[in-house]
Amino acid sequence: MKTDPRPQTLSEKVRDGNLFSEQCPSREVLKHVTSRWGVLILVALRDGTHRFSDLRRKMGGVSEKMLSQSLQWLEQDGFVNRVAYPVVPPHVEYSLTPLGEQVSEKVAALADWIEMNLPQVLQQREVA
Amino acid sequence: MKTDPRPQTLSEKVRDGNLFSEQCPSREVLKHVTSRWGVLILVALRDGTHRFSDLRRKMGGVSEKMLSQSLQWLEQDGFVNRVAYPVVPPHVEYSLTPLGEQVSEKVAALADWIEMNLPQVLQQREVA
DNA sequence: CTGTATCCGCCGCGATACTG
DNA sequence: CAGTATCGCGGCGGATACAG
Numbered sequence: 499m500k501t502d503p504r505p506q507t508l509s510e511k512v513r514d515g516n517l518f519s520e521q522c523p524s525r526e527v528l529k530h531v532t533s534r535w536g537v538l539i540l541v542a543l544r545d546g547t548h549r550f551s552d553l554r555r556k557m558g559g560v561s562e563k564m565l566s567q568s569l570q571w572l573e574q575d576g577f578v579n580r581v582a583y584p585v586v587p588p589h590v591e592y593s594l595t596p597l598g599e600q601v602s603e604k605v606a607a608l609a610d611w612i613e614m615n616l617p618q619v620l621q622q623r624e625v626a
Numbered sequence: 627m628k629t630d631p632r633p634q635t636l637s638e639k640v641r642d643g644n645l646f647s648e649q650c651p652s653r654e655v656l657k658h659v660t661s662r663w664g665v666l667i668l669v670a671l672r673d674g675t676h677r678f679s680d681l682r683r684k685m686g687g688v689s690e691k692m693l694s695q696s697l698q699w700l701e702q703d704g705f706v707n708r709v710a711y712p713v714v715p716p717h718v719e720y721s722l723t724p725l726g727e728q729v730s731e732k733v734a735a736l737a738d739w740i741e742m743n744l745p746q747v748l749q750q751r752e753v754a
Numbered sequence: 755c756t757g758t759a760t761c762c763g764c765c766g767c768g769a770t771a772c773t774g
Numbered sequence: 775c776a777g778t779a780t781c782g783c784g785g786c787g788g789a790t791a792c793a794g
Contacts, residue, residue, distance in 0.1 A: 517737055531740065609645055613652055616643035
């Protein structure tokens with residue numbers, strides 16, 4: 499008989515997230531990453547550092563408030579790096595962290611697929 | 627000199643979507659696919675056909691209304707197949723279409739990444 | 755069992771004004 | 775330029791009731 503069935507510590511049990519569990523914090527991360535503007539931010543930052551107003555101009559229809567809030571979410575999750583230069587007028591640069599580059603890769607793959615396959619989807623809608 | 631520079635028809639220009647364009651319909655598709663329950667539906671259906679109540683039980687915290695609505699969005703976009711058997715009690719089965727399997731692959735890749743890397747993210751939050 | 759219909763509270767989000 | 779603070783509305787989404 500086996501003696502050490504590896505009691506599986508608590509830290510091992512909760513090591514990974516489970517999106518199907520209602521209280522799992524991974525739900526919140528998903529929310530930030532897949533949020534309306536979060537997706538576009540992560541994709542936009544893939545080709546390098548951007549300033550606040552650059553992002554705002556690039557992304558159609560985002561308000562200052564929501565852009566700021568979305569950036570803060572992604573920053574707190576460790577996906578986005580914020581660097582403020584203490585000059586006048588203010589100058590702030592946003593970029594992807596190593597962790598952020600990983601998620602953005604997945605997000606961009608999804609975004610690209612949608613852009614590429616939009617015709618098929620629109621065609622499906624007409625049929626339906 | 628070349629004679630036929632391929633005038634590039636309108637249909638070619640707008641063939642693909644552009645998520646950074648405010649009015650582009652790809653925004654709506656993205657919204658459906660990355661919606662709170664849309665993500666979980668697409669991931670859940672990857673391991674085969676599910677009934678309505680199966681999905682509801684599997685996904686923590688979704689109301690009937692929102693599950694039904696999310697399924698209809700994905701159905702109209704051609705990602706999900708709905709088959710109703712005219713029996714009592716009613717029996718309805720949901721599954722992925724070929725198109726749906728493609729998006730779900732991208733979505734699942736993102737979802738998996740988040741679940742796998744949740745510890746790093748939570749650690750980043752503490753530092754911040 | 756698998757939905758639809760209706761009501762309604764809450765807050766996400768935009769608009770505006772103001773600050774460093 | 776890069777935000778924060780505040781207000782107010784619309785609509786998302788939950789709860790409930792009801793239908794096939």
